[in-house]
Amino acid sequence: MTAVQRVAIAGAGVTGLAAAIRLARAGVRVDVLEAKPELGTQGSGISLQGNALRVFGDLGAWEEIRDAGYPFEGLTIRAPGPDAPVVAALPDVKMGGPDYPAAMGMPRPALARILLEHAQRAGATVRFGVKVVGVEQDEHEVRVLLDDGSVEAFDLLIGADGLHSKVRDAIGIDTRPEPIGMGIWRAFVSRPAEVERSELYYGGPVYIAGYTPTSEDTMYAFLVERAQDRFDVPEDEARSIMVEESRAYGGPWEHIRRDLEAGAPVNYTWFTHHLIPGSWNRGRAVVIGDAAHSCPPTIAQGAAQGLEDALVLTDLLLTRDAVDGELWEAFHARRVPRAKAVVDASVQLARWQIDGVRDADAGGLIFGVAQQMALPA
Incomplete structure (x- = not known):
């Protein structure tokens, strides 16, 4: 007996599709309601730590995801300058345990495609171009109001529909x-052999x-700057901004600038x-992610x-008798x-950079959070 028989999930992103799978x-009837008309095929890359890879293993998708991405160990810190000198080569905590690499990168569209295919093979119905516009509920069911005027009843609504949920x-x-x-x-560019x-x-x-x-052939490059109103900058100008802002950095950035000048896609x-x-x-109704x-x-x-x-919520839904x-x-x-520890540490690191705090123990903070995340959720 599970706590739910029919579930609606708003959002066909990584979090929503993981819950759907x-x-x-487990035999639950799942309807994934995605407001966009189709799965996105554009985008740069995504960085995934070991605890994310461990979840992909649970979903049965790890091998496909591994083959579509670029697993690696460790992190290199460089300094500005034409030679881009290496300041430190740091080992990563294997947050997913010994069966998974410390981290990996992969193209966002490839990850979305793999998870969608797994959700559909598991039996989930994924409906694109369907927007949730309202929610009504009582102790027995939740009624989801859709933009076409229809109303559908479920045992549970999971809002995995992103920042602007x-x-x-x-x-x-x-x-x-x-x-x-x-x-x-962010820019999606080709990978020189030296970037591992x-x-x-x-x-x-x-x-x-x-x-x-x-991947073997691609990588994504990024520049983090003071927030500015750059959202409507034409793409040619956006590439020029990245080229100019990156001129202080040598090494593989020379390769990245050539790709930018050749028309690599950029977003902000x-x-x-x-x-x-x-x-x-x-x-x-609950929101996650x-x-x-x-x-x-x-x-x-x-x-x-x-x-x-998604992992914790579905564990509970599949092992309990009631949504209570x-x-x-x-x-x-x-x-x-756990989420608070990550948010607090991430914000602290950002504020140290914004405020120019030179004696901040960034390494200690990152390592401490990594040790927490190495424990299963």
């Missing part, structure tokens, strides 16, 4: 993501410059932070925390402190 695989709004949670003061340029793991450059004209390999966004205080649910918490990717735990949300107060207490006890 686990529930559908419509489910969060519909169930009356007023916590919102707040800008932290940093913006990031993530590398970060601190100092120079931006807060952080870096890149992460995503701001870092945000938030954490819903107290309960993430209202009755039979970026809908419940966000943070700067200073320790690359955003996707991992959403995946852990005891289930929600168990969920929040396992998830809120």
